[in-house]
Amino acid sequence: MDCRKRSRTNAPLSLASTLALALAAPAIATEAPHDGDPVPGKSHLGCDGMDARxxxxQAITAMGGRQKLGAIGNVHYQTTGHTALTEQSYRQQPFITAYERDDLMLDFDKGRLVRVAHVTWPESDPHQSEITQTLVATPHAGVYRGEKGDSxxxxxxxxxxxxxxxxxxxRLLLNASAASDLHYAPSQWLRGTAHSVVEFTWEGAPIRVLxxxxxxxxxxxxSTRTFHDFWYAWGDVRQRVYFDNWHLFQGLVLPTNLVELRNDVPWQSTQIVDANFNNKLDDKSFAMDAAVASKSAQSKGWDRPFSDKSRIELAPGIELYRGSWSTTLIKQDDGVLVLEAPISSTFAQGILAKAHDEYPNTPIKGVLTSSDSWPHIAGVRQAVAEGLPVYALDLNRPLLARLVSSPHSLHPDALQTQPRAPHWIDVAKKTEIGRGANRVVLYPLRGASTERQYMxxxxxxxxxxxxxxxALNADHSLYDPQLMHEVVQAVEREHLQVDTVYAMHEGPTPWNDVLKLVSAAAN
Structure with missing residues (x-):
C-alpha cells in the first residue's frame, strides 16, 4: 500500500487529539554540552576507583601498552595540513589559509627533529607562493638551513x-605518567562524550589530558600558555589539541589527525598520510651550526625592545623610527602623536618613553593604530595602560576591545598589573587632529583588502x-599590488595631493614611483 496516499485520505486530527499526542511525545532534547563543559555529578568516568596514575x-594500555609506546625511538611522518592566518587576514574571521606538506623526523631518543616544509602561502605574489623551509632543532636551539648557510x-x-x-x-601519556604532580582535574565533555581529565605540570605550564x-x-x-608566535599579543592563550582519526600501526593505536584550537579559534590542522617508526638515523641529517643555533634561544621574540638607531626626519617634527615594525612621532603645537604601537607592550613602552625624551614637558595627545594585524596592535595595551587616547578604525574596535581585556597573568604587563578603561576615539570617517604644519587627517581606506586600515x-x-x-620586493616591484591600488583609489577619492608615501614596512617613497608600479602591475 502507498503510505503517502493513505496519509492524505486520513481525516484531520481533532484539537483534543493533537494536544494529547503533543503531551505524550517525548520532550525535545536539551542543547548538547559544549566542549570543555564540566560533567555534573560525575567523578572520574571510566577510571572509577583508580588514582590518576x-x-x-589504562590509557597507555589502550594505545598498545607501555612497552610498545616507550619503544618508539623515532618516527618519520609525511603530513599535510593547513593554518589559519589569524594574525594577518585582511578582514579577520573567516581567515585566509596557508597550506603545508611536511617531511618530519622526530628523534625522541636524542631530543631533536628535522622538518622539511613545503608551504603554499596565499598572500604571496603570483608564482611566488610556493616556499620550502628546512628546520633542524632541539628544544633549546635550532636553525633554518639555506643556500647561504644556517640562520x-x-x-x-x-x-x-x-x-x-x-x-x-x-610521548604525552608517558610524560604524564612520570610527572610527580599528576592528579585528576574535573571531568569534561568533549564532542558530546564524557571524559576523565588528568593534569600535570610540564615546563611550568599545567597540561590537561582528556x-x-x-x-x-x-x-x-x-593548556593555557603564552606563545612566542603571533599569538603572543593575546597573553594567556587557551590551547586545545584534538587527537583523532586513530589508526593501528605496528601494534600501536595512534591518532593521525591533530587539530589545534587557540582561544576557541580552529587554528591548525595536521594529517599524517604516511608513517615509519624506528628508522636508522643519520646524524648528518640533524647537523647544524652550533654558534648560529645558540642565537635562536637568545632572541627576544615578540617582546623585543624599541630601537631608535634608524631614525629618519620626514619633515620638521615628524620622525620615523624604522625597523621590522616602524613607528612615527608627530610633534604638534599642543602635544605629540605616536603613529603605531606594534609588537608588544615592551616595544610600545619604548616608543612612548622616546616621545617623552624627545619632547619633554609635552603631553602625548594620543596613539594612532591604523590596522588590524595582530603584530601591529599588540602595543595598544601599553597605550591604554598609560591612559592615552587611541585612534582606532571603527571596524577594529571589537578586536581591540578583546585585546585590551585579554588576560596576561602568566607574563604580566602594565595593563594586567594596573587595569584601566580604554579611551577609544573612533575613526569612522575623515578625522582631523591638530593644527599647523603637522596637522594630520585620517581617512578610512574601505577597500576590499584594506577595509580594516586607515591612512x-x-x-x-x-x-x-x-x-x-x-612593501617592495627585492626587484623593486610591489608586494601585493592590490593594496596600493586601493590606496591610489582612496587618494583620488579624497582629492589628496601626495608627493611621498611610506608605510609600516616601507620607508619614504616617491608617490610617482608608486603610481608607475601600480600601473605596471595592472598591465
Whole structure:
C-alpha cells in the first residue's frame, strides 16, 4: 500500500487529539554540552576507583601498552595540513589559509627533529607562493638551513619542537605518567562524550589530558600558555589539541589527525598520510651550526625592545623610527602623536618613553593604530595602560576591545598589573587632529583588502602614511599590488595631493614611483 496516499485520505486530527499526542511525545532534547563543559555529578568516568596514575596507565594500555609506546625511538611522518592566518587576514574571521606538506623526523631518543616544509602561502605574489623551509632543532636551539648557510630559528620554532617531542601523542601519556604532580582535574565533555581529565605540570605550564570514558584513549590535550608566535599579543592563550582519526600501526593505536584550537579559534590542522617508526638515523641529517643555533634561544621574540638607531626626519617634527615594525612621532603645537604601537607592550613602552625624551614637558595627545594585524596592535595595551587616547578604525574596535581585556597573568604587563578603561576615539570617517604644519587627517581606506586600515595624511607636507599597504620586493616591484591600488583609489577619492608615501614596512617613497608600479602591475 502507498503510505503517502493513505496519509492524505486520513481525516484531520481533532484539537483534543493533537494536544494529547503533543503531551505524550517525548520532550525535545536539551542543547548538547559544549566542549570543555564540566560533567555534573560525575567523578572520574571510566577510571572509577583508580588514582590518576592508574587512569593514565589504562590509557597507555589502550594505545598498545607501555612497552610498545616507550619503544618508539623515532618516527618519520609525511603530513599535510593547513593554518589559519589569524594574525594577518585582511578582514579577520573567516581567515585566509596557508597550506603545508611536511617531511618530519622526530628523534625522541636524542631530543631533536628535522622538518622539511613545503608551504603554499596565499598572500604571496603570483608564482611566488610556493616556499620550502628546512628546520633542524632541539628544544633549546635550532636553525633554518639555506643556500647561504644556517640562520637562527625563532622562539616559536623552539616551542613547536618542545611540544612535538614531549606533548605529541607518542610521548604525552608517558610524560604524564612520570610527572610527580599528576592528579585528576574535573571531568569534561568533549564532542558530546564524557571524559576523565588528568593534569600535570610540564615546563611550568599545567597540561590537561582528556581521556575517553569508553575507550580510554586520549582525545585531547589542553593548556593555557603564552606563545612566542603571533599569538603572543593575546597573553594567556587557551590551547586545545584534538587527537583523532586513530589508526593501528605496528601494534600501536595512534591518532593521525591533530587539530589545534587557540582561544576557541580552529587554528591548525595536521594529517599524517604516511608513517615509519624506528628508522636508522643519520646524524648528518640533524647537523647544524652550533654558534648560529645558540642565537635562536637568545632572541627576544615578540617582546623585543624599541630601537631608535634608524631614525629618519620626514619633515620638521615628524620622525620615523624604522625597523621590522616602524613607528612615527608627530610633534604638534599642543602635544605629540605616536603613529603605531606594534609588537608588544615592551616595544610600545619604548616608543612612548622616546616621545617623552624627545619632547619633554609635552603631553602625548594620543596613539594612532591604523590596522588590524595582530603584530601591529599588540602595543595598544601599553597605550591604554598609560591612559592615552587611541585612534582606532571603527571596524577594529571589537578586536581591540578583546585585546585590551585579554588576560596576561602568566607574563604580566602594565595593563594586567594596573587595569584601566580604554579611551577609544573612533575613526569612522575623515578625522582631523591638530593644527599647523603637522596637522594630520585620517581617512578610512574601505577597500576590499584594506577595509580594516586607515591612512594618515600630512596636508602641509604632501606626505602620506599608507598603513600596512606599501612593501617592495627585492626587484623593486610591489608586494601585493592590490593594496596600493586601493590606496591610489582612496587618494583620488579624497582629492589628496601626495608627493611621498611610506608605510609600516616601507620607508619614504616617491608617490610617482608608486603610481608607475601600480600601473605596471595592472598591465
Amino acid at each position: 592508574a587512569c593514565v596507565g 637562527p630559528c625563532s622562539l616559536a620554532d623552539l616551542d613547536t619542537t618542545r611540544d612535538a617531542l614531549a606533548l605529541g601523542p607518542e 581521556l575517553n570514558a569508553s575507550n580510554h584513549l586520549p582525545d585531547a590535550m589542553e 594618515v595624511y600630512f596636508p602641509q607636507h604632501h606626505l602620506l602614511y599608507a598603513s600596512d599597504t606599501l
